[in-house]
Amino acid sequence: MQARITVTLKNGVLDPQGQAIEGALGSLGFSGINSVRQGKTFEIELEETDRDKAQKILNDMCEKLLANTVIEDYRVRIMG
Amino acid sequence: MQARITVTLKNGVLDPQGQAIEGALGSLGFSGINSVRQGKTFEIELEETDRDKAQKILNDMCEKLLANTVIEDYRVRIMG
Numbered sequence: 306m307q308a309r310i311t312v313t314l315k316n317g318v319l320d321p322q323g324q325a326i327e328g329a330l331g332s333l334g335f336s337g338i339n340s341v342r343q344g345k346t347f348e349i350e351l352e353e354t355d356r357d358k359a360q361k362i363l364n365d366m367c368e369k370l371l372a373n374t375v376i377e378d379y380r381v382r383i384m385g
Numbered sequence: 386m387q388a389r390i391t392v393t394l395k396n397g398v399l400d401p402q403g404q405a406i407e408g409a410l411g412s413l414g415f416s417g418i419n420s421v422r423q424g425k426t427f428e429i430e431l432e433e434t435d436r437d438k439a440q441k442i443l444n445d446m447c448e449k450l451l452a453n454t455v456i457e458d459y460r461v462r463i464m465g
Contacts, residue, residue: 311426326427326450333449335442337432346391346424347406352417362415369413370406 306351306359307384312372313344347371359383386431386439387464392452393424427451439463 314320320342327341349366353359363381372379394400400422407421429446433439443461452459 313426313428323427329450330446335446339430339432340428341430342428344426344428346393346426347403348393348420348422348424350419350421352419366410366415370409 306353306356308349308351308359308363309382309384310347310349310363310367310371311344311380311382312347312367312377313379314342315376315378318376345371356383356385386433386436388429388431388439388443389462389464390427390429390443390447390451391424391460391462392427392447392457393459394422395456395458398456425451436463436465 323340323342326343327338330338330341349363351359351362353362360381360383363383367379367381368374403420403422406423407418410418410421429443431439431442433442440461440463443463447459447461448454
């Protein structure tokens, strides 16, 4: 079972990397950019075939390792 | 106009970071993991309101800065 996890900074948490990218895009001549925020994705393939069980395992992975839940949000999407 | 860009390594390109995460998940007791691959996301807010123009600008940003198209693929999703 294939899944995609997206981890992004919570609203209000400063994102210096996103600001640097915004600056770099400006230097390259792109204008009209209101904001850039960077995050991470994980594409995970599990042996588990039960959707609910896979969802539970993936949430658990996020809580324990993949996301810092103090400053980050995560979304789990199972792609079947 | 809000958009999300996802940049992932092309198939066949070695992903040592993904392998390290796979190892770390194993150490935490997670089993049945076939593969982990890591990527990046960018959440970008543009002033542009025309969907086609925004798509073109975002593709351009990927080609010029956000993705290394030799080893990475990118997907642009406009969320309106």
